[in-house]
Amino acid sequence: MGVECKPVVYVMQPQTSTNRLQATTSFMPGTFAPDMKTTPGQRLKQSITDSGKSQRQVSIAIGVERQSITNAIRRDRVSPELAQAVATVTGDRWEWIYSGQLPRGRETDDSGSVRLLSQAVRRVPVISLAQAKAWPRSVGEMREMHDVAVDIELAAGLSDAAFCIVIDDDSMRDNSAESVQRGDKVIIDPAIPPQPGDLVVAEMVGQGSILFRKYRERGHDSGGVAHIELVPLNPDYAPSSGVVSDEIRIIGVMVEHRRQRRRA
Secondary structure: OOEEOOOEEEEEOOOOOOOEOOOEEEEOOOEEOOOOOOOHHHHHHHHHHHOOOOHHHHHHHHOOOHHHHHHHHHHOOOOHHHHHHHHHHHOOOHHHHHHOOOOOOOOOOOOOEEEEEOOEOOEEEEEOHHHHOOOOOOHHHHHOOOEEEOOHHHHOOOOOOOEEEEOOOOOOOOOOOOOOOOOOEEEEEOOOOOOOOOEEEEEEOOOOEEEEEEEEEEEEOOOOOEEEEEEOOOOOOOOEEEEEOOOEEEEEEEEEEEOOOOOO
Protein backbone atom coordinates (compact mmCIF):
# COMPACT_ATOMS: atom_id res chain seq x y z
CA MET A 1 0.00 0.00 0.00
CA GLY A 2 1.28 3.48 -0.87
CA VAL A 3 1.89 6.09 1.77
CA GLU A 4 0.86 9.71 1.31
CA CYS A 5 3.60 12.22 2.24
CA LYS A 6 3.36 15.89 3.01
CA PRO A 7 6.12 18.21 1.82
CA VAL A 8 8.59 18.98 4.56
CA VAL A 9 11.82 20.95 4.58
CA TYR A 10 14.36 20.16 7.26
CA VAL A 11 16.73 23.02 8.04
CA MET A 12 19.96 22.43 9.91
CA GLN A 13 20.23 25.65 11.89
CA PRO A 14 23.66 27.33 11.61
CA GLN A 15 25.69 27.41 14.81
CA THR A 16 28.75 29.39 15.88
CA SER A 17 30.65 26.23 16.80
CA THR A 18 32.72 24.49 14.13
CA ASN A 19 31.34 21.21 15.44
CA ARG A 20 27.88 21.96 14.03
CA LEU A 21 26.70 21.19 10.52
CA GLN A 22 24.46 23.26 8.31
CA ALA A 23 22.36 21.48 5.74
CA THR A 24 18.89 21.48 4.18
CA THR A 25 16.95 18.40 3.12
CA SER A 26 13.47 18.01 1.74
CA PHE A 27 11.24 15.53 -0.02
CA MET A 28 8.51 15.74 -2.61
CA PRO A 29 4.92 14.74 -1.85
CA GLY A 30 3.67 11.64 -3.52
CA THR A 31 2.80 7.97 -3.19
CA PHE A 32 5.51 5.35 -2.98
CA ALA A 33 6.24 1.81 -1.87
CA PRO A 34 8.55 1.71 1.17
CA ASP A 35 11.95 0.04 0.60
CA MET A 36 11.65 -3.21 2.54
CA LYS A 37 14.44 -5.06 0.73
CA THR A 38 17.37 -3.26 2.35
CA THR A 39 18.37 -2.37 5.89
CA PRO A 40 19.49 1.03 7.25
CA GLY A 41 23.11 -0.10 7.35
CA GLN A 42 22.96 -1.32 3.77
CA ARG A 43 21.35 1.93 2.58
CA LEU A 44 23.95 4.02 4.43
CA LYS A 45 26.78 2.05 2.81
CA GLN A 46 25.14 2.23 -0.62
CA SER A 47 24.60 5.98 -0.35
CA ILE A 48 28.28 6.55 0.47
CA THR A 49 29.55 4.12 -2.18
CA ASP A 50 27.37 5.56 -4.94
CA SER A 51 28.48 9.09 -4.08
CA GLY A 52 32.00 8.17 -5.14
CA LYS A 53 33.40 9.13 -1.73
CA SER A 54 35.06 6.93 0.85
CA GLN A 55 33.78 6.47 4.40
CA ARG A 56 36.81 8.42 5.59
CA GLN A 57 36.01 11.35 3.29
CA VAL A 58 32.40 11.43 4.46
CA SER A 59 33.36 11.20 8.13
CA ILE A 60 35.74 14.16 7.76
CA ALA A 61 33.10 16.15 5.90
CA ILE A 62 30.49 15.73 8.65
CA GLY A 63 32.93 15.91 11.57
CA VAL A 64 32.68 12.44 13.10
CA GLU A 65 35.09 9.55 13.55
CA ARG A 66 35.15 7.09 10.66
CA GLN A 67 34.44 4.35 13.21
CA SER A 68 31.01 5.91 13.86
CA ILE A 69 30.02 5.24 10.25
CA THR A 70 31.63 1.80 10.23
CA ASN A 71 29.79 0.85 13.43
CA ALA A 72 26.46 2.09 12.08
CA ILE A 73 26.87 -0.07 8.97
CA ARG A 74 28.13 -3.15 10.82
CA ARG A 75 25.54 -2.97 13.61
CA ASP A 76 22.78 -1.92 11.19
CA ARG A 77 21.82 0.95 13.50
CA VAL A 78 21.60 4.36 11.84
CA SER A 79 20.39 7.32 13.89
CA PRO A 80 18.33 10.09 12.26
CA GLU A 81 21.15 12.54 13.00
CA LEU A 82 23.77 10.43 11.25
CA ALA A 83 21.48 9.83 8.27
CA GLN A 84 20.84 13.58 7.99
CA ALA A 85 24.54 14.40 8.14
CA VAL A 86 25.58 11.78 5.57
CA ALA A 87 22.77 12.86 3.24
CA THR A 88 24.23 16.38 3.06
CA VAL A 89 27.37 14.84 1.55
CA THR A 90 25.97 12.04 -0.63
CA GLY A 91 22.87 13.86 -1.90
CA ASP A 92 20.40 11.09 -1.04
CA ARG A 93 17.32 11.78 1.04
CA TRP A 94 18.11 11.12 4.70
CA GLU A 95 14.66 9.60 5.19
CA TRP A 96 15.52 6.89 2.65
CA ILE A 97 18.82 6.15 4.39
CA TYR A 98 17.22 6.08 7.84
CA SER A 99 14.01 4.13 7.27
CA GLY A 100 13.38 3.51 3.58
CA GLN A 101 10.08 5.33 4.05
CA LEU A 102 10.73 7.69 1.14
CA PRO A 103 12.02 7.24 -2.39
CA ARG A 104 15.78 7.53 -2.66
CA GLY A 105 15.67 10.44 -5.16
CA ARG A 106 18.01 13.37 -4.77
CA GLU A 107 17.13 16.45 -2.77
CA THR A 108 15.14 19.34 -4.23
CA ASP A 109 14.56 22.95 -3.22
CA ASP A 110 10.78 22.68 -2.94
CA SER A 111 9.38 24.60 -0.01
CA GLY A 112 7.00 23.36 2.62
CA SER A 113 6.50 23.38 6.36
CA VAL A 114 9.76 24.05 8.21
CA ARG A 115 11.16 22.02 11.07
CA LEU A 116 14.37 23.09 12.86
CA LEU A 117 16.83 20.39 13.81
CA SER A 118 20.03 21.03 15.73
CA GLN A 119 22.73 18.49 14.99
CA ALA A 120 25.61 18.64 17.41
CA VAL A 121 28.73 16.76 16.46
CA ARG A 122 30.43 16.70 19.85
CA ARG A 123 34.19 16.71 20.35
CA VAL A 124 35.96 16.02 23.62
CA PRO A 125 39.53 16.93 24.62
CA VAL A 126 42.30 14.33 24.73
CA ILE A 127 44.25 14.55 27.98
CA SER A 128 46.78 12.47 29.89
CA LEU A 129 46.12 10.59 33.12
CA ALA A 130 48.20 13.21 34.92
CA GLN A 131 45.98 16.00 33.58
CA ALA A 132 42.87 14.12 34.74
CA LYS A 133 43.85 14.85 38.35
CA ALA A 134 42.98 18.52 37.94
CA TRP A 135 40.04 17.99 35.61
CA PRO A 136 37.90 19.77 34.51
CA ARG A 137 40.05 22.57 33.17
CA SER A 138 38.81 25.95 32.08
CA VAL A 139 37.05 26.28 28.74
CA GLY A 140 39.94 28.41 27.51
CA GLU A 141 42.47 25.66 28.22
CA MET A 142 40.24 23.03 26.64
CA ARG A 143 40.16 24.95 23.35
CA GLU A 144 43.93 24.59 23.09
CA MET A 145 43.86 20.80 23.48
CA HIS A 146 43.79 18.13 20.81
CA ASP A 147 40.31 16.60 20.64
CA VAL A 148 38.36 13.73 19.12
CA ALA A 149 34.83 13.45 17.78
CA VAL A 150 32.35 11.18 19.52
CA ASP A 151 29.41 9.27 18.12
CA ILE A 152 26.32 11.46 17.71
CA GLU A 153 24.18 9.21 19.88
CA LEU A 154 26.80 9.07 22.64
CA ALA A 155 27.24 12.86 22.50
CA ALA A 156 23.64 13.40 23.49
CA GLY A 157 24.26 11.93 26.95
CA LEU A 158 27.76 13.23 27.69
CA SER A 159 28.39 15.89 30.30
CA ASP A 160 30.41 19.02 29.51
CA ALA A 161 33.32 17.61 31.56
CA ALA A 162 33.79 14.47 29.41
CA PHE A 163 37.30 13.78 28.15
CA CYS A 164 39.38 11.20 26.28
CA ILE A 165 42.52 9.39 27.42
CA VAL A 166 44.99 7.44 25.29
CA ILE A 167 46.10 4.37 27.24
CA ASP A 168 49.88 4.29 27.68
CA ASP A 169 50.50 0.99 29.49
CA ASP A 170 49.38 -2.66 29.52
CA SER A 171 47.78 -2.73 32.98
CA MET A 172 44.30 -3.29 31.52
CA ARG A 173 45.29 -5.77 28.85
CA ASP A 174 44.27 -9.42 29.03
CA ASN A 175 42.48 -11.99 26.87
CA SER A 176 38.93 -10.92 27.78
CA ALA A 177 36.47 -8.79 25.83
CA GLU A 178 37.13 -5.98 28.34
CA SER A 179 40.82 -5.81 27.44
CA VAL A 180 42.16 -2.29 26.87
CA GLN A 181 45.50 -2.11 25.10
CA ARG A 182 48.26 0.45 24.87
CA GLY A 183 47.25 3.06 22.28
CA ASP A 184 43.49 2.53 22.74
CA LYS A 185 41.31 5.57 23.41
CA VAL A 186 38.70 5.66 26.19
CA ILE A 187 36.01 8.31 26.64
CA ILE A 188 35.49 9.21 30.31
CA ASP A 189 32.53 11.04 31.85
CA PRO A 190 32.97 12.45 35.39
CA ALA A 191 29.22 12.98 35.74
CA ILE A 192 28.41 9.26 35.85
CA PRO A 193 28.48 7.51 39.26
CA PRO A 194 30.52 4.29 39.16
CA GLN A 195 28.91 0.87 39.42
CA PRO A 196 30.67 -2.42 40.21
CA GLY A 197 32.39 -3.64 37.07
CA ASP A 198 32.79 -0.21 35.49
CA LEU A 199 36.17 0.88 34.18
CA VAL A 200 37.15 4.14 35.86
CA VAL A 201 39.84 6.77 36.13
CA ALA A 202 40.69 7.31 39.80
CA GLU A 203 43.19 9.16 41.98
CA MET A 204 45.00 7.52 44.85
CA VAL A 205 44.70 10.40 47.31
CA GLY A 206 47.97 11.34 48.95
CA GLN A 207 50.02 9.21 46.57
CA GLY A 208 49.69 11.41 43.51
CA SER A 209 49.00 8.46 41.19
CA ILE A 210 46.14 8.40 38.67
CA LEU A 211 44.94 4.96 37.57
CA PHE A 212 42.66 3.49 34.92
CA ARG A 213 41.18 0.38 36.53
CA LYS A 214 38.11 -1.79 37.04
CA TYR A 215 35.89 -0.60 39.90
CA ARG A 216 34.99 -3.21 42.52
CA GLU A 217 33.18 -2.63 45.84
CA ARG A 218 34.47 -4.54 48.89
CA GLY A 219 31.71 -3.46 51.28
CA HIS A 220 30.74 -0.48 53.45
CA ASP A 221 31.70 0.58 56.94
CA SER A 222 29.24 1.39 59.74
CA GLY A 223 28.90 4.92 58.37
CA GLY A 224 27.99 3.70 54.90
CA VAL A 225 31.34 4.69 53.37
CA ALA A 226 32.34 2.39 50.52
CA HIS A 227 35.55 0.42 50.58
CA ILE A 228 36.60 -0.24 47.00
CA GLU A 229 39.27 -1.98 45.00
CA LEU A 230 40.77 -0.77 41.72
CA VAL A 231 41.58 -3.90 39.77
CA PRO A 232 43.96 -4.17 36.78
CA LEU A 233 42.98 -6.76 34.18
CA ASN A 234 46.63 -7.65 33.67
CA PRO A 235 47.68 -9.99 36.54
CA ASP A 236 51.22 -8.60 36.38
CA TYR A 237 49.94 -5.38 37.97
CA ALA A 238 48.86 -5.11 41.60
CA PRO A 239 45.34 -3.99 42.62
CA SER A 240 44.82 -0.90 44.78
CA SER A 241 42.23 -0.56 47.52
CA GLY A 242 40.96 2.05 49.91
CA VAL A 243 38.07 4.13 51.20
CA VAL A 244 36.16 6.34 48.78
CA SER A 245 36.91 10.06 49.21
CA ASP A 246 39.56 9.59 51.93
CA GLU A 247 41.92 7.33 49.98
CA ILE A 248 40.44 7.02 46.49
CA ARG A 249 38.74 9.69 44.39
CA ILE A 250 36.79 8.50 41.36
CA ILE A 251 37.40 10.99 38.56
CA GLY A 252 35.17 9.47 35.90
CA VAL A 253 33.63 6.38 34.33
CA MET A 254 34.44 4.97 30.89
CA VAL A 255 31.53 5.29 28.45
CA GLU A 256 33.29 4.28 25.24
CA HIS A 257 36.36 2.25 24.25
CA ARG A 258 38.06 2.65 20.89
CA ARG A 259 40.48 -0.11 20.06
CA GLN A 260 43.77 0.59 18.35
CA ARG A 261 44.01 -1.83 15.45
CA ARG A 262 47.53 -3.06 14.87
CA ARG A 263 48.98 -4.38 11.67
CA ALA A 264 50.87 -7.65 11.75
